Amino acid sequence: MTRGTGPLAGIRVIELAGIGPGPHAALLLADLGADVVRVQRAGGLPGGIDRQQLRSRTVVEANLKDPADLDKVLDLIDRADVLIEGFRPGVTERMGLGPDDLLARNPRLVYGRMTGWGQHGPMADRAGHDINYISITGVLHAIGRKGERPVPPLNMVGDFGGGSMYLVFGILAALVERQTSGKGQVIDNAMVDGALSLSHMIWGMRGAGVWSDERGVNMLDTGFPFYDTYETSDGKYMAVGALEPQFYAEFIKGLGLDPDAIPNQFDPRGYDELRKIFTDTFKTKTRDEWAAIYDGTDACTTPILTFAEAEKNEHIVARGSLIEVDGVVQHLPAPRFSRTPNGVPSAPPVEATDAATIWR
Numbered sequence: 001m002t003r004g005t006g007p008l009a010g011i012r013v014i015e016l017a018g019i020g021p022g023p024h025a026a027l028l029l030a031d032l033g034a035d036v037v038r039v040q041r042a043g044g045l046p047g048g049i050d051r052q053q054l055r056s057r058t059v060v061e062a063n064l065k066d067p068a069d070l071d072k073v074l075d076l077i078d079r080a081d082v083l084i085e086g087f088r089p090g091v092t093e094r095m096g097l098g099p100d101d102l103l104a105r106n107p108r109l110v111y112g113r114m115t116g117w118g119q120h121g122p123m124a125d126r127a128g129h130d131i132n133y134i135s136i137t138g139v140l141h142a143i144g145r146k147g148e149r150p151v152p153p154l155n156m157v158g159d160f161g162g163g164s165m166y167l168v169f170g171i172l173a174a175l176v177e178r179q180t181s182g183k184g185q186v187i188d189n190a191m192v193d194g195a196l197s198l199s200h201m202i203w204g205m206r207g208a209g210v211w212s213d214e215r216g217v218n219m220l221d222t223g224f225p226f227y228d229t230y231e232t233s234d235g236k237y238m239a240v241g242a243l244e245p246q247f248y249a250e251f252i253k254g255l256g257l258d259p260d261a262i263p264n265q266f267d268p269r270g271y272d273e274l275r276k277i278f279t280d281t282f283k284t285k286t287r288d289e290w291a292a293i294y295d296g297t298d299a300c301t302t303p304i305l306t307f308a309e310a311e312k313n314e315h316i317v318a319r320g321s322l323i324e325v326d327g328v329v330q331h332l333p334a335p336r337f338s339r340t341p342n343g344v345p346s347a348p349p350v351e352a353t354d355a356a357t358i359w360r
Helices: 021-031 048-053 067-078 092-096 101-107 130-135 158-182 189-197 200-207 243-254 270-283 289-296 314-319
Strands: 014-015 035-040 056-061 082-083 110-115 185-190 228-229 236-242 302-303 322-325 328-331
Touching: 014 021, 014 067, 021 035, 021 056, 021 082, 021 110, 035 067, 056 302, 067 101, 067 189, 082 158, 092 101, 101 110, 101 185, 110 158, 130 158, 130 189, 158 185, 158 189, 185 189, 189 200, 228 270, 236 289, 243 270, 243 289, 289 302
Parallel strands: 014 035, 014 082, 035 056, 082 110, 110 185
Antiparallel strands: 228 236, 236 302, 322 328
16 A cells, blocks of 8 residues: 555554454555554464455564563554454453553554454353354344245355444544544444444334344345346346336346236235246346346346456446455455545565554
């Protein structure tokens, strides 16, 4: 990342090394121009997927149990605007890096805490992963087809949706508030809380009596035949999201069906018949043939692409949304800014930097 570019240029961030959503939150801040320094154990930089999350960063190696190394890290924290940590509750306190200690030294510090369960509650000290954090929120239960078991949504909802994105959201809010108060504060970001917040629309629909706890019978969980995926003649798939009547009309037109000869869009009694009609019709052409039919329409019907195919998608290519960093295809910084555009991410560092040379 070109230093001094992006809306967060000038913001200094310390990242205490962890895995998953913590490093992703640090990456997102670095993408927006923040100067992010990752503190990790000595012994070499991580490889594989962990390496790719270190783009646009500086790395410092330190043994936080060594008083001399700890003093060097504390010296950096004294100059920082933000600290990110993803340990279990109480760990940083025992290391001498808890929020009370650090805010006493640096009252303007925004102290971001990333956990799955949160800083308090009966499960706060337990291990877990994305699938566990979203399992108690109702979200995991809701994802899947009728009569089938729940399907994990990769690790998008807990780790990155409810986790890193909400931590960044909280950090930015705290930085804005600091402009008025002059004081930092502690952010308790739990993936459980974030996942519940992401599912606000479903909770609202449930409260209005239009969402059932039964999987696969609701509007957005494949219960409606016009919000689902369909196999094509070549074993690939199309995505259909034709909810509104005007979009549904274009969808039906593209299938070559007579709207008066099939069940009404919003009559649940005809959904099984509609689903069979759509299933049989989609199997008469290849995915790319269907994509061509719906290209340029408002039918909300699109081809389902693999990651490899997404690299070549004309819309993604036109926007430059995927770039290559360090020989690996990955996302361009998002979102985009008109007056303070983000720089191009730099490759992950190949060696650590001496802490004494940073921010001097």
